[in-house]
Amino acid sequence: MYDLLVVGAGPYGLSIASHGAAAGLNVRVFGRPMASWRDHMPRGMFLKSEPWASNLSDPEARWRLDVYCAGRGTEARHGRPIPLEMFADYGLWFARNAAPPVDERMVTRVAPRTGGFEVTTEDGETVRGRTVALAIGVLPFVEIPAALRGLSPDLVSHSSHHADLDRFKGRDVTVIGGGQAALETAALLAEQGSRVRVLVRADRLCWNDVPPPWERPWWQSLRSPHSGLGPGWRNWFYSERPGLYRRLAEPTRARIAATALGPAGAWWVRERVENGVQVLLDREITEARATAGGVRLDTAGRGGGVGTLETEHVITATGFTATRERLGLLAEEVRGTLVTGADGAPEVGRDFESSYPGLFMAGLITAAGFGPAMRFVHGAGFTAGTLVRGVRRRLRSGPAGWTIPAGRTESAPDTVRS
Structure with missing residues (x-):
């Protein structure tokens, strides 16, 4: 029986596995490494977070993104966006060097068993562990507006459903949303020759500013410090002090997690949108129905205006809602x-x-407890170390006869598995 079964092999799952193995735990990790980045984001996208805030976490901080980039003759530089493909490759490199071997099968069920849990893989094998860490990312929590949910996937999809956008070349596409996923998807569509527009519920788009220089006068840093979620003391608190964030009152935590860092586009995609994408503000879909040529959308604005448009396909970039009911792989008794x-x-x-x-649990589903950083890669470091300490505490409180690992003392191997 394993000490810890990690379900999910994205940044959080791989980081937890790395910390767990270093702590001496007998760890098994399941899932396709970096699947969200490799299989669910189109080519040509960039990472919105700064390179130094995009590290997966190992206990010795050896397997960082800047180390990976340097080994390939490039530089992870502040203020320079990292291509999606490079980040995905970095995650695979981290998995090879800093984590236990990954079992790439998907887990379909997690159920309780005497002394712990039993997970079932996609091919029917069962594996038992004393504890389980769910690090399943965002894909189980896709949110599509209610007016669009009854339509065929041929007509309506989520932005996370596309590893590439080639199928939409020369077609008319409407993107729903005002955040980075919507705006960058629309820019990529326009640049490949699609006829594209963005429908935004708000009355204006929000854009993130170019980050201030990494080296600057001390008084500027004091007034607005850098953080993993952007400059400013509020962002610094959210990203660098999630343990203190958890001490806020539960209603306050839930409100901040839902509203902080609202929809906004990165500074480097702004010109691409403004020069090539039609943006329709103050538009919310009230009704959608299939037509011979695609989809007809009825819209209404807060100011009372109504409208109708027809499009061949709708891509919703309307985020993710992490709720208990969407944890379908958990047995009902859990x-x-x-x-x-x-x-x-x-x-x-x-x-x-x-x-x-x-x-x-780890990642997006813990944002209400530990803050907005849990929605981003940056939160993986705090999560991994804290969660593994919690696993060890749980093992200590387990049945008599359980062996509690003493923790690894030797240094990490020097061999790099490239």
């Missing part, structure tokens, strides 16, 4: 007992353990 917060997500304790003993 899922049904999870205590939830105001946002419907399972509550987690100080070390990311859910209300079901031995079941830990």
Whole structure:
């Protein structure tokens, strides 16, 4: 029986596995490494976060993004966006060098068993572990506006459904949303020859500014420090002090997690949108129906204006909603007992353990507990170290006869698996 089964092999899952193995735990990690970046984002995208805020986490901080880039003759520089493909390759490099071997099968079910849990893989094998960490990313939590949910996937899709956008060359596409995913998707569509427009519920687009220089006068840094979520003291608190964030009142935490860092486009995509994409502001879809040529959308604005447009396909870039009910891989006897917060997500304790003993959670689903950083790669470092300490505490409180690993003392191997 394993000490820890990690379900998910993205930045959070790989980071947890790395910390767990270094702590001496017998760890097994499941999932296609970096699947969201490799399989669900179109070519040509860039990472919105700064390179230094996009590291996966190992205990010795050896396998950083800048180290990977330097080994390939390039530089991870502040203020220079990292291509998506490079970040995905970095994650694979991290998996080879800093984590236990990854079992690339998907897990379809997590169920309780005497002394822990049993996970079932896509081919029917069962594996047992004393504890489980769910690091399943965002894909189970895709959010599509209610007016569009009844339409065929041939007509409506989510931005995370596309590894490339080639199928839309020369076609008319409407993108829903005002955040980075919507705006960058629209820019890529326009640049490949699609006829594209963006429907935005707000009355204006928001754009992130060019980040201030990394080296600057001390008084500027004091007034607006750099952080993993952007400059400013509020962002610094969200990104660098998630343990303190958790001490806020639960309604306050849920509100901040839902509203902080709202939809905005990166500074480097602004010109591409403004020069090539039609943007329709103050438009919310009230009704959608299939037509002979695609989809007819009825819209309304807060100012009372109404409109109609027809398009061949709708791509919704309307985010993700992490709730208990969407954790379909959990057996009902586990899922049904999870205590939830105001946002419907399972509550987690100080070390990311859910209300079901031995079941830990990571990533987006913990944002209401530990803050907006959990929506980004930057949160993986705090999560991995804290969660693994929690696993060790849970093992210490387990049945008599359980062996508690002492932790690894030797240095990480010097051999780089490229």
